[in-house]
Structures are given as C-alpha cells and as structure tokens.
Amino acid sequence: HDEEFPPRILDHVMKNAIKGDVTNVIDVIDKYCWSVEIAMNVGDVKGAILDKSFLEASPKNVLEIGCYCGYSALRMSRLLKEDAKIFTIEASSQYADVAQEIISFAGMEKKVQILRGLSDEVLPTIAEKCGVRTFDFVFIDHAKELYKRDLIMLENLGLIRQGTTIMADNVIFPGCPDYLEYVRNSPKFECTNYPSKLEYCENREDAMEKSIYLP
Numbered sequence: 001h002d003e004e005f006p007p008r009i010l011d012h013v014m015k016n017a018i019k020g021d022v023t024n025v026i027d028v029i030d031k032y033c034w035s036v037e038i039a040m041n042v043g044d045v046k047g048a049i050l051d052k053s054f055l056e057a058s059p060k061n062v063l064e065i066g067c068y069c070g071y072s073a074l075r076m077s078r079l080l081k082e083d084a085k086i087f088t089i090e091a092s093s094q095y096a097d098v099a100q101e102i103i104s105f106a107g108m109e110k111k112v113q114i115l116r117g118l119s120d121e122v123l124p125t126i127a128e129k130c131g132v133r134t135f136d137f138v139f140i141d142h143a144k145e146l147y148k149r150d151l152i153m154l155e156n157l158g159l160i161r162q163g164t165t166i167m168a169d170n171v172i173f174p175g176c177p178d179y180l181e182y183v184r185n186s187p188k189f190e191c192t193n194y195p196s197k198l199e200y201c202e203n204r205e206d207a208m209e210k211s212i213y214l215p
C-alpha cells in the first residue's frame with residue numbers, strides 16, 4: 001500500500017473541505033480519489049450499498065474492522081441514530097492517526113471511537129472496554145485473509161446476535177474466497193451478494209457480501 005496516501009488525503013481534506021460538514025468531507029475525499037489518486041476507501045459506489053444496508057439495520061452498536069483513513073466510518077456516522085456509536089479497529093497507527101484527524105475535522109469524534117491494534121488482540125476485550133454486549137452491524141474491510149478468522153472470533157466471543165448484519169467489502173477484488181465459502185455454506189448466515197466495481201474504478205469488478213447472522 002502507498003504509505004504516503006493517508007497524509008496527502010488528510011492535507012487535502014483540511015485545505016478543501018468544510019470543517020464539521022461530514023457529507024462535504026466524504027464528497028471531497030471521493031472527488032480526490034476519482035481525479036487525483038485511487039485509495040482503498042470503500043468509495044462512493046460501494047458506499048451507497050453500505051449506506052442502504054446500514055439504514056435497513058438501523059444499528060445502535062456498530063463495529064468496523066479496518067478503519068484506514070476513516071472514510072467508511074464517516075459514511076456510517078452520518079446515518080447513525082441518536083445514542084448509537086461506531087467502534088472501528090485499525091492496526092496501523094499511521095492510518096489511525098490520520099483517521100482520527102479526519103473524523104474530528106468532520107465533527108464525528110463523539111460518534112466514532114478508533115480502537116488501535118490488531119483485530120485478534122482487540123476483539124477479546126472489546127465488550128467490556130466499550131460497554132457493548134453485542135454488535136448490531138459489522139463492516140469488515142481489513143486484510144482479506146483475516147475476514148474468516150475474525151468472523152469466527154466474533155461468533156465465539158458472542159459479539160454478534162440473532163439478526164446482526166455483517167457487510168464485507170472486496171469479496172471479488174482482492175477477494176476473500178475462504179470467507180465467502182464459510183458464510184455461504186454455513187446454515188447460520190443468510191447471504192446476499194451485491195455486485196459492484198472496485199472503488200474509483202469503472203472497469204474492475206468487485207462486490208459486497210451481506211450476511212445476516214441467524215444461529
């Protein structure tokens with residue numbers, strides 16, 4: 001990954017977006033990524049699919065695994081109902097630093113809490129640390145080889161409940177074949193695939209996978 005993108009997008013947002021205007025911050029990031037350089041945000045096209053599932057779930061407790069620069073956390077934060085909250089896990093302290101700045105610039109620092117660390121190190125204590133029993137909505141968008149491991153960990157830790165919605169990005173590109181095989185063959189998940197395009201690309205296929213947990 002291009003380690004230099006996060007500081008560039010932060011600088012671009014600070015100089016071109018309206019402080020406290022979360023929708024404008026999202027738009028400024030999307031315009032930059034369409035016109036200047038592609039980044040691995042979920043983006044506007046797949047972001048609209050995320051938005052729709054998020055609104056249908058109308059969650060109180062939201063978990064994101066893979067915050068990056070905070071773009072998808074901002075997308076969800078603007079749709080959060082009163083007293084709902086997003087907890088987002090980010091392993092890279094560089095990404096987490098930039099995400100914190102962008103989330104604060106957009107005025108969403110009270111609705112989004114970044115948890116720094118590796119997902120398998122953060123998840124075992126997240127319930128008591130965050131005062132959450134189960135999550136109502138989970139967005140998985142981190143290292144593709146960790147999707148399956150972390151979903152199983154969420155199940156084993158009792159962090160998801162009957163009806164929890166799990167949305168996974170990039171199930172085509174870069175792809176997460178073991179995750180897809182797991183959720184689609186498990187009787188505990190009701191899956192729906194949403195074909196789309198890779199963020200900020202017109203001609204590379206990607207898709208999101210929605211899995212409703214029904215143990």
Ligand SMILES: O=C(c1ccccc1)c1ccc(O)c(O)c1[N+](=O)[O-]
Nearest residue numbers: 001040041042141142143169170174
């Ligand atoms: O893994 C990559 C990747 C691989 C190679 C080069 C650049 C990015 C990627 C690509 C698109 C995504 O939406 C995404 O979330 C990721 N990611 O890192 O989590």
Ligand SMILES: [Mg+2]
Nearest residue numbers: 042141169170
């Ligand atoms: Mg992604």
